Amino acid sequence: MIVNLEELQPGSILAEDIYIRTNRPIITAKTVLTKEHIKILKSFLVKEVTIENTRIDGTKIMQSSSSIHKQARNEKKSNFLELFIQTVQLYKKEFLSWQSGLPVNIANIRNILLPLLEEVENVSKEIFSIYHLSNKKEYLYQHSIAVAVISALIAEKMNYSYRDMIQVALAGCLSDAGMAKINQRLLHKTEPLTEDEFNEVKKHTRYSLEMIPEHTLLKKETRLAIYQHHERIDGSGYPMGNADNKIHAFAKIIAVADTFHAMTSERLYRKKQSPFRVIEQMHQDHFGEFDLTILQSLSNAITQFTTGSKIRLSNGEKAEILFISSIPTRPLVKTLENELILDLEKNRHIFIEEILEY
Template identity: 50%
Template sequence: MRVMVKELQEGCILSADVYSKTNRPIMKKNTVLNNELINILKLFLIRDVHVEKTLINGMPYTPIEVLDDENLAASKEESEQEALRLSDLFLIAVQKYKREFKSWQAGLPIDISRIREIILPLLEKMETSTSEIFTLHHFSTKEDYIYQHSVAVAIFSAFIAKKLNYNKGEIVQIALGGCLADCGMAKISNTILFKKTSLTVNEFEEIKKHPTHSYKMVQNISLLRDSTKLGIAQHHERLDGSGYPFGEKGNKVHLFAKIIGTADTFHAMTSERLYRSKQSPFKVLEMMSEDQFGKFDPVVLKALMSGIMNFSNGSKVKLSDGRVGEILFIDEKAPIRPLIKLLNSNEIIDLGKHRHIFINEVFTEASN
């Protein structure tokens, strides 16, 4: 929806790029606004901007005036449907998960029924919002990353499981496993969890205990299958034996753990964190399949990749340097690095030869 800049508040999320008098945006879509950024918009004399209907804290954003005439004329039913976008449900779910996490920190046991209530609406929405799944990393903030991560891992784990043709019951179990894989972080000191600089060796050793803590917290939950519990315990194990806590390798790592571990790494590397900047999803997939070759199951990785690479010749994309183009040709051997024609200049760029440039995102109909 389009609103006046004077009505913005901290936590608003831009739903479209903001331009001034240049061809490059002064602020990009999915930016989470704070008072400093709002003041910058005012300094640039920006009158109005497009924002999401949900704040970053999961609460609805209700400005006094909405400028879009079509929105004002929309029926109540259409408005409700728009409000149920996956990103809105995700932000709301994060706040619910945050409350559960804090209860675990206080020593209370996991209420699995509440976790199901958080996750199931997301799985239902995922059926019709596949492309939106791969924009969730934009909503990660340094302060709430740990909560956002668990909800996102649940969604990505379910997506992979669906691509691998698991049945509905198994998909729900894998999603629950993804959501609870890091529940053991509640047993780690907040001083370590929310440290703003890189962890020391000793601090990282404490973090590496979280899969064991997580398993102990879920081991007596009867509604979780043994395979789900094993997936939680092993989600940081890697096929080459380089993972933790036990250094398991190959077939000793359960398939549920391979799925959750792939989802966990993908979201972590694409998200803004306390001591690490987010990276392009396309760059991350390339790193996971090439730089970290041998750590992740190639079948699982391909299932994840099939979602983010759901584009074809003619698809519009935004590159890591901010330029926009359309795909001319996709090489099956290197689908992440297609041939791109820039829209402004008609220049042809072969991403296979320009390794420092990546696709940042593919434009869907909703983002055009």
């Protein structure tokens, strides 16, 4: 919806890029607007912007009559985006109940996730846009739902049955349940953790297993995956330091989804990163830690673009894909503004920021 800047509230989600006499947007679509963003818009004399119908906290935005009359363009609504935000808020309520001592209700978590999981196959592009919504204060809750959805997508790409896809998603969602037993000061610390603090946070895998009961809706393998999701196939993970064949396949999927979303998201002490850049980092900087088949399935899901797809580059320019090389994250592209041909394999300092149109 289109709203006047005077009506714009922090927590609103930008639906379209904002350009001011430049080829590079001053604020990109899917940005969760803060007071600082709104001040910037006012300084550029922006009168109105297009935002999503739902704020990051899940509240619906009522459109004023003046805004309704001004809305002439077709508004691209993202039902998945709204559903994701609402699901995060439902999960948040469950998590806060665990912090107060209430038990984990497996049926509730499954019911919360199912509407999102039913959309997984058709919304891969939207799934790889949810990192834009990462919000420092809400990250813990957003992360659990994002890991569930990304894990489900990987399982779907690997031809898992629908039943097992749900189990993988449940394990992904509940993998950080034990964080409810960690000191809240550590969960909201604004700088990197000390070694002792990190060792304390590591205990969340054991807490998760203790909190999550055996249940007819949860396979034994699913509970094991929750416990093992920080293990790495080279034996460098925790809590047991298990290597490849001692780690369940579900846990290997969650490990990839968990790391991917964490690396793309804005954290209390780190800015968000492009999914395409993160995939490259996971292949290169974390080589040997993740199952390559699983990592490749995630890569394939991200790089589903084709020749002619429109993208935005890390330098802010929009471009069109001309040729997809052996490294899908680094195709040959042509910038739309000045028709400059760029081979991203040779221009390693530039990377794909986002897919705009398939």
